[in-house]
Amino acid sequence: MFDFFKDSFDYKTFFLAVILGCIGALAVNSATYNSGMHDFFVRDVVWQVSGIIIAFIIMFSSNRFLQGGAYFFYAITILLLLFVLVAGKRVASHTSWLGLLGVGGQPSELAKVASILALSKFLSEKGNERTEWQIIGISAGIVGLPMILTMLQPDLGTTIVYLAIFFPILFWAGLQPIVIVALIAPIAIVFAEFTGTVTLLLTVLVFGILFFLLSRKKLFAVTLSFVAVSFGLFMEYFYRKLLQPHQQKRIQIFLNPNLDPQGAGYNALQARVAIGSGGLFGKGYLHGAQTQLRFVPARWTDFIFTVIGEEFGFFGAAVTLLAFGALFFRGVRIAELVKTKFASLASIGITSVLLFHVFINIGMNINLAPIVGIPLPFISYGGSSILSDWMMVGILLNFYAHRKEH
Secondary structure (H helix, E strand, O other): OHHHHHHOOOHHHHHHHHHHHHHHHHHHHHHOOOOOOHHHHHHHHHHHHHHHHHHHHHHOOOOOHHHHOHHHHHHHHHHHHHHHHHHOEEEOOEEEEEEEOOEEEOHHHHHHHHHHHHHHHHHHOOOOOOOHHHHHHHHHHHHHHHHHHHHOOOOHHHHHHOHHHHHHHHHHOOOOHHHHHHHHHHHHHHHHHOOOHHHHHHHHHHHHHHHHHHOOOHHHHHHHHHHHHHHHHOHHHHHHHHOOHHHHHHHHHHHOHHHOOOOOOHHHHHHHHHHHHOOOOOOOOOOOHHHHOOOOOOOOOOOOHHHHHHHHHHHHHHHHHHHHHHHHHHHHHHHHHOOOHHHHHHHHHHHHHHHHHHHHHHHHHOOOOOOOOOOOOOOOOOHHHHHHHHHHHHHHHHHHHOOOOO
8 A cells, every 4th residue: 555655646736735735725715714604515515525435436447447437327327317308406507416315416517428338438439430520520529419419408518618629539539639629619619609700700710711721621621611711600590599688798708807796797707706806915814895785696606716806816727727727737737648558648638628627617706707606626616527627636646547448
């Protein structure tokens, strides 16, 4: 046992996650301190400790267990997502919760982990004689099924997280750059369409140039450009028909929070004020006016970064971001160290999901991303998300422990 912790235990990854968990517990305590919800802090600590135990269980499991059980785990989460649509509990306009014996949870959090493992297993299978586009199609099916089921809940935030699984893993698997650009282009053009004509034209121009530079067949490059532009231009129809009114409003408010400063734009404006008021070193723990006086809604979940920014200032926010950055570095480093393709791909998938969560959540808090309900890993209050975060850490620890095995 001592030899294991000496040679096979990734102290850096583990303690970075513990630091972030501690920051989260302190922030949750502050966010709920004057709200009569001290039990939220107790629950958060219980979830953090439970997550650490789960991480250790996964770390000590067989190095073949995760790969061998990937499809089974994926199938279970798909069944849970289907069950949610039939008998799920509605919370905050989302039917994404399952309740059993008084305990609730979100299967969509488990589905993210399962999708990473399933896609990594598929792309690492030997003897795969399929064409590149067949591989892309099957990969899209693996990620797309839970993505669609999550969208039907509807949970836009978790839905877009699957893009952070799909593209990075395919890139790390060795997919041609032009194919990656072709897959990303329509999505980028859609977002550009909402920001104005000039941005849209510049985005189309950039991707058109990339297609010509990366493709030897110029006709193929023209075709890709046409398809990408057509997809983007016709997304207005899907925007009106598929997104719920409150989701459309979030996109509009993201582009201009002042459209409804007392309504849909209130969260974004108050979050920005709270973070900006923290200054260099903050107002002190439990002394944030915006958070303690409840001006910031959902300050223990989606907007918990405002607590850190207001009470600990730029210094506290920087320490938090540095801890996240070091954790992402460890994820990529593990992907380079391991000897199996499955472990390498899954490590990149985990790192990408955590990075995407951090980017979008903090972007929401400072108005650089739309408010879509994505938690800050290890820090936002929520049992399902915290346990999911620690599961991913446990998988990284497992890969590091078996990094020398083929």
